[in-house]
Amino acid sequence: MLLNPAIMALVLVLIVVCSMLMLASGFAIQVLRHWDIESGSERQLGLERRTYLISTLLIWAFSFELMSLLLFIYNAESMSGQFVGAMCATGVLNVNGWGWPTLFLKMAVFFSGAVWLALNYLDNQGYDYPVVKQKYRLLLAILPLLFAEFILQLLYFTNMDPDVITSCCGTLFSSQAEGVAAEVSGLPPRNMMLVFMLIGVIVIVNGLRVALRGRGSWLFALLGGTAFVVALMSIVSFVSLYIYEHPHHHCPFCILKSGHDYVGYILYVPLFIAAALAMSVGALSSWREKPSLTLTVNRVVPRLSSIAVIFFALFYLAAGWSVWASNLTMAEVW
Amino acid sequence: MMWLFLRKQKHLIDYTLSSLLRRMGKSLGLLAVYTLIVFMLASVTLFTHALRKEAGLMLQASPEIIVQRMQAGRHALIPADYLQRIGRLRGVTQKEGRLWGYYYDPAVKANYTIMTAGQVAAPLTEIIIGTGIARARGLAVGDYLTLRSQNGEAFSFEIAALLDEKSELVSADLLLMSPQVFRRLFNVPEGFYTDLVLSVRNPREVRKVVEKLTLLLPDTRPILREEVLRTYDSVFSWRQGILFVLLTGSILAFVSFAWDKASGLSAEERREIGILKAVGWETADVMRMKFWEGMIISLSAFMIGYLAAYAHVFYASASLFEPVLKGWAVLYPQFRLTPFVDGLQLATLLFFTVLPYIVATIIPIWRTSITDPDAVMR
Amino acid sequence: MLIQLTDIKKVFNQGRPNEFWAIQGVSLDFEPNRVSCLKGASGSGKTTLLSMIGCLSRPTSGRIQLGERMISSLPERFLTDVRRHTFGFIFQRFNLIPGLSVLENIMLPAYPLGLPYKRLVATALHLLEQFNLSTKADNPVEWLSGGEAQRVAICRALINDPQILIADEPTANLDSKLSHEFMGLIDELCQSGKTILITSHDPEVFDSAVVDRVVEMHDGVVLT
Numbered sequence: 001m002l003l004n005p006a007i008m009a010l011v012l013v014l015i016v017v018c019s020m021l022m023l024a025s026g027f028a029i030q031v032l033r034h035w036d037i038e039s040g041s042e043r044q045l046g047l048e049r050r051t052y053l054i055s056t057l058l059i060w061a062f063s064f065e066l067m068s069l070l071l072f073i074y075n076a077e078s079m080s081g082q083f084v085g086a087m088c089a090t091g092v093l094n095v096n097g098w099g100w101p102t103l104f105l106k107m108a109v110f111f112s113g114a115v116w117l118a119l120n121y122l123d124n125q126g127y128d129y130p131v132v133k134q135k136y137r138l139l140l141a142i143l144p145l146l147f148a149e150f151i152l153q154l155l156y157f158t159n160m161d162p163d164v165i166t167s168c169c170g171t172l173f174s175s176q177a178e179g180v181a182a183e184v185s186g187l188p189p190r191n192m193m194l195v196f197m198l199i200g201v202i203v204i205v206n207g208l209r210v211a212l213r214g215r216g217s218w219l220f221a222l223l224g225g226t227a228f229v230v231a232l233m234s235i236v237s238f239v240s241l242y243i244y245e246h247p248h249h250h251c252p253f254c255i256l257k258s259g260h261d262y263v264g265y266i267l268y269v270p271l272f273i274a275a276a277l278a279m280s281v282g283a284l285s286s287w288r289e290k291p292s293l294t295l296t297v298n299r300v301v302p303r304l305s306s307i308a309v310i311f312f313a314l315f316y317l318a319a320g321w322s323v324w325a326s327n328l329t330m331a332e333v334w
Numbered sequence: 335m336m337w338l339f340l341r342k343q344k345h346l347i348d349y350t351l352s353s354l355l356r357r358m359g360k361s362l363g364l365l366a367v368y369t370l371i372v373f374m375l376a377s378v379t380l381f382t383h384a385l386r387k388e389a390g391l392m393l394q395a396s397p398e399i400i401v402q403r404m405q406a407g408r409h410a411l412i413p414a415d416y417l418q419r420i421g422r423l424r425g426v427t428q429k430e431g432r433l434w435g436y437y438y439d440p441a442v443k444a445n446y447t448i449m450t451a452g453q454v455a456a457p458l459t460e461i462i463i464g465t466g467i468a469r470a471r472g473l474a475v476g477d478y479l480t481l482r483s484q485n486g487e488a489f490s491f492e493i494a495a496l497l498d499e500k501s502e503l504v505s506a507d508l509l510l511m512s513p514q515v516f517r518r519l520f521n522v523p524e525g526f527y528t529d530l531v532l533s534v535r536n537p538r539e540v541r542k543v544v545e546k547l548t549l550l551l552p553d554t555r556p557i558l559r560e561e562v563l564r565t566y567d568s569v570f571s572w573r574q575g576i577l578f579v580l581l582t583g584s585i586l587a588f589v590s591f592a593w594d595k596a597s598g599l600s601a602e603e604r605r606e607i608g609i610l611k612a613v614g615w616e617t618a619d620v621m622r623m624k625f626w627e628g629m630i631i632s633l634s635a636f637m638i639g640y641l642a643a644y645a646h647v648f649y650a651s652a653s654l655f656e657p658v659l660k661g662w663a664v665l666y667p668q669f670r671l672t673p674f675v676d677g678l679q680l681a682t683l684l685f686f687t688v689l690p691y692i693v694a695t696i697i698p699i700w701r702t703s704i705t706d707p708d709a710v711m712r
Numbered sequence: 713m714l715i716q717l718t719d720i721k722k723v724f725n726q727g728r729p730n731e732f733w734a735i736q737g738v739s740l741d742f743e744p745n746r747v748s749c750l751k752g753a754s755g756s757g758k759t760t761l762l763s764m765i766g767c768l769s770r771p772t773s774g775r776i777q778l779g780e781r782m783i784s785s786l787p788e789r790f791l792t793d794v795r796r797h798t799f800g801f802i803f804q805r806f807n808l809i810p811g812l813s814v815l816e817n818i819m820l821p822a823y824p825l826g827l828p829y830k831r832l833v834a835t836a837l838h839l840l841e842q843f844n845l846s847t848k849a850d851n852p853v854e855w856l857s858g859g860e861a862q863r864v865a866i867c868r869a870l871i872n873d874p875q876i877l878i879a880d881e882p883t884a885n886l887d888s889k890l891s892h893e894f895m896g897l898i899d900e901l902c903q904s905g906k907t908i909l910i911t912s913h914d915p916e917v918f919d920s921a922v923v924d925r926v927v928e929m930h931d932g933v934v935l936t
Contacts, residue, residue: 004568004571004575009685009686013685040770040772040773041772048787052703056696056700060693070681071682071685081567342824346823349823352812608807609809612807614796616788616824617789708763711762711768712759
């Protein structure tokens, strides 16, 4: 399967991203060992110049990573014709045991990348490189995650066997089957809907509190992460049902198809942006105490959280609208 | 704040454009190579993708299941009464026997595909042929074509019509005749067919039907349309992949070319960067300016290359690939593919062209940008 | 804005055989609203010192204070920011970018500030008028004479309305008449409230009545 161009592109991207991150980590180690902001020595000046290179490398690397997440899902969607039993991305991800872990790792790398970029932005705002060491430590922590992603993705693509009959969304996301996906699908929609709305209100109210008062950022990050997970579960559990207008079709990917007006993008894009922003807000707010950053943090945190609130609101509106505009009535099913 | 940022980017873009124009020669060289790379890769993807689509469309019209009788592991004629033996299967909406085969024409050293059709007006004397055969034999409507039967007898047919050019990719070598003539020409006894076809309305029922068929007619082999489609799908993407691997060399060459161009600055350009740094541009500003430069070049190269490839594949029938593809068959179709573009394909192309360019230029750009601001004073 | 230098040192190629101490401990103050001149042979370290004051480079050790602000250990990003708003530079070889028009050359330092284009053009045109160059605005800089190029360079140095002007060997490429005219312009600028630092080994400059203070340098140390 490695000769499929999209798969080649995905493997290529990760090779490139891994090498970029390794290069950056090499510099990061030097920075961690020799950094001395007080000194005007040539080594220090050289290190400071290098920070520009590292930032550029990583901004690109994480953008490539984001694109590869999109391409990964897109490709899974388009390969569904090549496997017996696969009707959409779910089936292709199920072809072997590595598909889902790869997807989850890609998401994890995406979020850590977002947090790293936020820290990087913050570091550039302080006149004494206030979080330079922390941000490079974080970088060194992201590196193994990326390697894992690379290996899992490679295992996934090399172990694709077109003769295996895979199970698609119909079986995986059915309340009768076993496993996490099935349990999520089997969650009672009425309760799930309540939890979904409740956490939606809480996260937005909290986000507004951060935006207006500048307090509770950590809580917001935590709630943002929780809202993200709950939102994904809700999409599987009940939002998708309303979009498909089918009481038993729980698939989180089919909503990305043209047949459903690409409504999935309207749900996922704001959700991912909002969650990434909320987590970044948490990461940023912990540096308020640094004298050189107080101003920046007080300026940026409210702004980022208001943007996060807007995107959360967009997501909840889109989800609400999908449910409201649907012709499906769940009265008898529940 | 936002406006400030946008205006700043606008100034940088303006400056980049003017500096690109001032160094037209250098920019054009890079643009030409870049465009060529995009053009080659885009031609390959557009072409194979369109072929796959075409094949898919063609198969869409074919029946869901084909039943062939096997004898000693080889394809054999199937008795007509198998249709009765199948009887009424749940889900099967239509079933019929087909007659088809190949005819080798020594005059042009080519194989024709012979199929039978009911729409020939005078069943015993008229045939319909594909445009490929017409070209190879120099035939037009009203001309006569002589075919030799299996026992050496010669049959002459009048060309009643040519097949539609639009479907030429699949119909170039096709010859349609009536079933009666087919049986006489190839000595196929009445009561036998080449194979049987079944139509199944609901795709979910296909597998059930096939299971029942293998029980009912143990000496037959059912061929599923979805199976054929799946094979096509993977074969085509595999072919595309092979071509991409072959083109990797040129991508790598392009990468080193881009690296060279980005790092081999002329003394004049170096001085210019030095001046910018000295008068108040920061490293990040210069890098951003260079970023826009890369974006402008990439975007132009990608658009020009992609549009050229589009024209090449869909309007010029991929004429550059013709010498390679012509080896496939004597009756090379002069086809016009249905334009088809999809997002995944575009994204893949971007990953193979723009991404290598960006990566290749990051370090040279950084090296240029960290020029000391006081360099111009030394 | 008072400029205070305390024990400034600058070393190049540190730790290598060709290690070179360009500045070896300089402490100096520069009063605001004055014309000061650093005098000395080439290689005496005056340009290096000026580039550190002008935030073009950072000292290896020592402190530079600009008004209330300590700038000696600022990273480049902030150093540039300070420089853009505080300093204007006039270089020995004018350093105009060929191929660009006079107007574009003048606006270059303002691009990264993201000001509206119209306002930029208005400021630049106003400066050109002030220096009798209005008719040349759209000419390429290659067409200018030495004196005109010098004045364009001054306009460029003034586009962001800096408080301090730094001129490095400004008269090296001018004949004595133009040098004299240049010193006249410097005087006017000083009258209008700018602080001016010049490096030169041209008597036309350091013996000029316009200069308030002369500091002599030799081998990286101050003599007087």
